[in-house]
Amino acid sequence: MNQEIFLMMKDEAYTYDELSFLAEKVLPFVEELNARNELEDKLTAFMDSLKDKRDKTALFFMPEASFQMFSLLTGDNSISCININDIKEILTALNLVKDSSLEFMKKHLSKKLEVLYKYLEEGNGVKPVPIQADNLERKRI
Helix, strand or coil: CCCCCEEEEEEEEEEEEHHHHHHHHHHHHCCHHHHHHHHHHHHHHHHCCHHHHHCEEEEEEEEEHHHHHHHHHHHCCCCCCHHHHHHHHHHHHHHHHCHHHHHHHHHHHHHHHHHHHHHCCCCEEEEEEEEECCEEEEEEE
């Protein structure tokens, strides 16, 4: 790969490019077809919410409790849903990607996904919502 991408340096938010990487490079390694199709639908919905402003927005996995209060003021603007089983499937598939040229992205996303997985493992929930990105980094990979 030799392209410029945008990365979010906050663990709880993902850029269009990060989500696109998961959809294109990781989803093919999800073994169960039904899980792959469901994840593809979710990732597509996530990416669609960002694609028009991919250099200015990110998808924030807002804690569900905070979202409940936030949505009272702004309405329910969550994009699809995600749960611990989804993250587990993505992490498992990510570990199956063996292309050495993708190693940077694998490490970057593994760290972020592990944080999300641990948060969900504690019994918490999240609601994905688009936000103004304030910590984007351009990276050539």
